[in-house]
Amino acid sequence: MMALAAAALLPRPSSAQVAVNPTQALFEPSPDHNVTDPTGAPVVQSYQLDLFLVGASAPFQTVSLGKPDPDGTGTIAVDLTSLFIGWPVQGTNYFASVAAVGPGGTASSAPSNIFTFAAPVVCSFTASPSSPTLAAASATEIVNVTTTSGCVWSAVSDVSWITVIGDSSGTGNGFITYEVAPNVTLAARTGTLTVAGQTVTVTQSGVPCTFVVSPTSLSLAETGGSQFVAVATLSGCTWTAVSDVGWMEVTGGSSSTGTGTSADTVVYTVAANTTVGSRVGTLTIAGQTITVTQSGAPCTFVVSPTSLSVAGAGGLATILVNAMTAGCEWNAVSDASWITVTGASSGTASGMVTYEVIVNTSTSSRAGTLTIAGQMVAVIQNGTSCVFSLSLTSHNIAAGGGSGATTVTTATGCTWGATSNASWITVNGSSGATGVGTLSYTVAANTTTTARTGTLTVAGQALTVVEAAGVVLLSAPANVRVQ
DSSP states (O other): OEEEEOTTOOOOOTTSOOEESOOEEEEOOOTTTTOBOTTSOBSOOEEEEEEEETTOSSOSEEEEEEOOOOOTTSOEEEEOGGGOSSOOOTTOEEEEEEEEEETTEEEEOOOOOOEEOOOOOOOOOEEESSSOEEOSSOEEEEEEEEOOTTOEEEEEESSTTEEEESOOEEESSEEEEEEEOOOOSSSOEEEEEEETTEEEEEEEOOOOOOEEEEOSEEEEOTTOEEEEEEEEEOTTOEEEEEESSTTEEEEEOOEEEOOSSSOEEEEEEEOOOOBSSOEEEEEEETTEEEEEEEOOOOOOEEEEOSEEEEOTTOEEEEEEEEESSBTOOEEEEESSTTEEEOSOOEESSSEEEEEEEOOOOBSSOEEEEEEETTEEEEEEEOOOOOOOEESOSEEEEOTTOEEEEEEEEOOBTOEEEEEESSTTEEEOSOSEEESSEEEEEEEOOOOSSSOEEEEEEETTEEEEEEEOOOOOOOOOOOSOOOO
């Protein structure tokens, strides 16, 4: 029995399906292949291949095949491609038979299956996507292959960091899967795959520069000072450090390029905060914001003087307030009724407090306080000196005498007395008193014909008393006679 098929086909009976574009004829040798006749001559001397058009009874070509030996499976294969001279005609159906030829004639096989020839398939391929761009991280991607059915293709990576995983070949439409290793460098890289004869260019981005800045927020006392920030990044990554406020300055490590093995250090200096309010500033380091909060300065004041001595007569005086910290509020209050703040009683900067002390009507000193900017200012007022005045310093009185009085004005506690330098002037009652008082006195009648003057000394002051002359008595006439 004989069958025609493509190189991979097994022999088929004549009822088998039509073979398209066959390349060899396969047949089993005659059972007499190795038999000899009585004379010792081979019964089968050769084989011939007869080629027919379907429907024809005679072959249009006969080819002598010689006497090839069968292969290990007992099959003889004949290459047809060398026989195609001037034929086949595309779309025409053919069949064949093989005859054994010997001294006894020929013995033909049954007809083969029908075979025909079609136009040769031209395999063209499209690989998509043909130029993918990937991130630096590892990734698994696919490439789609578009081609004609039956077209065989394969895929291979041209670089070590791209690996084809799974099936690396196929027939007809399909796809391959490939894996890209992570790119741990800053630079982008390009590699290729050859897929179905097409070049697929893979571009992988370099790893982006990332920065770790620590700490990202700090709190400082009002005194300021220098602080440090650590910056870690990949080798080759550059960065800068700037201050966003005038009271904070980068004094070391204002720029650098990462080593990938150790952190760099930024040194910055914060000026003292001389205001009462806290403040917030920022540093921009490697594109990241570092927040610096600085406490406000405590409110301190210098008050001068902190103690005063005031005369008993009182009066106006001033106290200076020096605010050591800008913006600090202060006020001034009196803790004594006889001290009054008359000027500015509050402020937010250095200033002056004016106060008034009223007269001390006592001979004893007294102490009071002012509270200014939270500080105590001691005010000591001396007692008043004993000064005396009389409401009446001269008294003219008739000769008949009479009484009189004068009021002594002086400070509380001042003691005074009264004396007369004339016997005809008498101090009534007590001759002394304390503080304000009234002294009364009596003047005797003047029996003389001459006016007289006397003095009372009251609280050290003179009170002059002038008394008019007495009545002149007429003398009677004497030696009266009539002549």
